[in-house]
Amino acid sequence: MITAPETSKPWAALRTHHEALAGIHLRDLFAEDPARFERYSFEACDLFLDYSKQRVDDETMSLLHALADSVDLHAAIERMYTGEKVNNTESRAVLHVALRNRSNLPIRVDGQDVMPAVNDVLARMRAFTTAVREGHWRGYTGQRIRTIVNIGIGGSDLGPAMVTAALHAYHQPGLQAYFVSNLDFTHIDETLESLDPETTLFIVESKTFTTQETLTNARTARAWLVRNLKDEAAVAKHFVAVSTNRDQVASFGIDPANMFEFWDWVGGRYSLWSAIGLPIAVMVGMDRFEQLLNGAHAMDEHFRTAPWQRNMPVLMGLLGVWYVNFFGAATHAVLPYDYGLRHFPAYLQQLEMESNGKRVTRHGEVVGYKTCPIVWGAPGNNGQHAFYQLMHQGTRLIPADFIVPVKHKHDDLAHQNAVLANALAQTEALMRGRTAAQARSELEAAGFSGELLDSAVPHRVLPGNQPTSTIVYDRLTPKVLGELIALYEHKVFVQSAIWGINAFDQWGVELGKQLVKVILPELTGAEPVTGHDASTNGLIEYVRQRRAR
Numbered sequence: 001m002i003t004a005p006e007t008s009k010p011w012a013a014l015r016t017h018h019e020a021l022a023g024i025h026l027r028d029l030f031a032e033d034p035a036r037f038e039r040y041s042f043e044a045c046d047l048f049l050d051y052s053k054q055r056v057d058d059e060t061m062s063l064l065h066a067l068a069d070s071v072d073l074h075a076a077i078e079r080m081y082t083g084e085k086v087n088n089t090e091s092r093a094v095l096h097v098a099l100r101n102r103s104n105l106p107i108r109v110d111g112q113d114v115m116p117a118v119n120d121v122l123a124r125m126r127a128f129t130t131a132v133r134e135g136h137w138r139g140y141t142g143q144r145i146r147t148i149v150n151i152g153i154g155g156s157d158l159g160p161a162m163v164t165a166a167l168h169a170y171h172q173p174g175l176q177a178y179f180v181s182n183l184d185f186t187h188i189d190e191t192l193e194s195l196d197p198e199t200t201l202f203i204v205e206s207k208t209f210t211t212q213e214t215l216t217n218a219r220t221a222r223a224w225l226v227r228n229l230k231d232e233a234a235v236a237k238h239f240v241a242v243s244t245n246r247d248q249v250a251s252f253g254i255d256p257a258n259m260f261e262f263w264d265w266v267g268g269r270y271s272l273w274s275a276i277g278l279p280i281a282v283m284v285g286m287d288r289f290e291q292l293l294n295g296a297h298a299m300d301e302h303f304r305t306a307p308w309q310r311n312m313p314v315l316m317g318l319l320g321v322w323y324v325n326f327f328g329a330a331t332h333a334v335l336p337y338d339y340g341l342r343h344f345p346a347y348l349q350q351l352e353m354e355s356n357g358k359r360v361t362r363h364g365e366v367v368g369y370k371t372c373p374i375v376w377g378a379p380g381n382n383g384q385h386a387f388y389q390l391m392h393q394g395t396r397l398i399p400a401d402f403i404v405p406v407k408h409k410h411d412d413l414a415h416q417n418a419v420l421a422n423a424l425a426q427t428e429a430l431m432r433g434r435t436a437a438q439a440r441s442e443l444e445a446a447g448f449s450g451e452l453l454d455s456a457v458p459h460r461v462l463p464g465n466q467p468t469s470t471i472v473y474d475r476l477t478p479k480v481l482g483e484l485i486a487l488y489e490h491k492v493f494v495q496s497a498i499w500g501i502n503a504f505d506q507w508g509v510e511l512g513k514q515l516v517k518v519i520l521p522e523l524t525g526a527e528p529v530t531g532h533d534a535s536t537n538g539l540i541e542y543v544r545q546r547r548a549r
């Protein structure tokens with residue numbers, strides 16, 4: 001019998017335990033236990049996780065594991081992996097694990113094994129990307145493709161854009177990739193500005209193929225192409241689509257023969273492993289794309305089989321719950337010290353916040369506890385010179401993940417060592433802080449004394465005790481990246497299971513889309529606008545007047 005999390009025994013015990021632990025400084029936990037690093041760190045696949053700088057002890061961990069058991073996390077994982085319709089509000093299975101099921105063992109939805117269809121699309125992707133990369137797929141005027149432009153938004157943009165940037169070291173020389181997502185004409189316009197239509201291939205990605213931003217940009221790109229190549233027939237050589245919606249692709253004017261399919265059991269924000277990964281595969285080649293899948297599959301196996309104590313996604317999910325529900329943390333920072341991962345925080349924002357930004361349980365009851373924190377972040381070194389001040393001396397608890405490669409893409413040791421030293425210095429500083437006594441003696445050593453010394457001390461104190469995890473890997477290969485992304489996907493799943501919410505729908509984004517349909521004609525209408533609240537009516541009128549000036 002599964003109980004609501006906040007009424008379960010482990011939840012109550014965690015509350016009591018939190019009261020005892022909240023007043024203890026991480027400095028003291030380290031001082032008490034010289035083996036803390038060994039105790040609270042482990043490897044999974046090619047990733048190493050140090051969570052010894054988290055505000056936990058053995059009792060915390062065993063209570064968190066009990067919390068996972070109280071919601072029957074094992075059974076929830078099995079339901080997802082075996083094709084049950086765990087996305088209950090849309091009556092859909094959730095099988096991104098099937099997209100990278102390198103064991104090829106059958107996975108069934110409604111009694112039908114999905115693996116043959118998955119493998120067919122992978123084979124089509126291989127044929128197509130090889131043809132583009134080797135110059136067999138040519139543009140309308142017979143020229144080789146030199147540039148791909150991905151047009152999509154949300155899951156049809158963030159995942160492929162993030163991975164394509166991360167795997168820059170593996171790009172085929174002579175090929176360039178651009179990602180257009182923003183509805184503002186400026187984005188597509190500035191992108192097309194420098195491109196040669198004869199050598200440009202557009203990949204239009206949209207699960208639904210009804211998304212306003214994507215279709216508007218795709219229409220603009222299509223018009224640009226036809227205007228320049230002076231023939232509608234050119235579209236067939238310069239546009240391919242990735243979608244679940246064959247009819248809409250055809251009615252847009254892309255030949256379904258140039259469409260790569262995926263399925264309703266792939267969520268948009270979990271789709272980079274499907275044909276949505278086509279731009280990645282063009283840029284790095286299908287072998288490397290499959291290495292990315294291999295990495296994710298290795299993490300899938302780890303998540304499904306490892307005991308909670310050594311299960312990285314479970315552990316990261318539970319730590320997040322610990323801070324959100326017991327310490328009241330409102331945010332979670334992700335800080336990669338790898339330039340390749342510069343788009344990872346933005347990608348995670350959709351993954352985590354669109355998945356777990358929910359206020360009712362799977363069964364529609366309003367939750368009595370907080371769910372997804374605000375996820376944010378930036379590459380570490382840049383963040384240090386922007387927002388770390390608030391982490392060190394602000395008034396909020398900010399749990400953070402530091403993501404740290406041992407080696408970067410280039411073998412320049414001066415850069416590598418400096419980056420590593422910065423990452424490690426920051427986690428140490430966030431954990432340890434600087435006491436008033438330390439600040440005082442440092443100031444005295446620098447020659448301060450008397451009133452000047454007294455007034456300077458409080459400004460130099462850093463409370464520390466900010467919890468961090470450090471994820472370390474060798475180098476950002478396709479396999480390692482696959483593991484890292486899958487790690488976070490499963491972390492999100494763990495949290496959804498604890499909170500009892502459906503991580504795979506996104507009803508909250510619909511209202512805005514409906515209102516756009518009402519407001520769009522009003523912007524150009526002549527009738528007075530009265531159907532909204534006074535602010536929205538007023539803004540529409542104001543914009544109309546301003547435009548007319």
Ligand code: F6P
Nearest residue numbers: 154155156206207208211268509
């Ligand atoms: O509006 C949110 C959303 O539906 C996301 O879930 C999705 O990734 C994005 O829009 C794009 O949707 P599509 O791939 O159907 O264009």
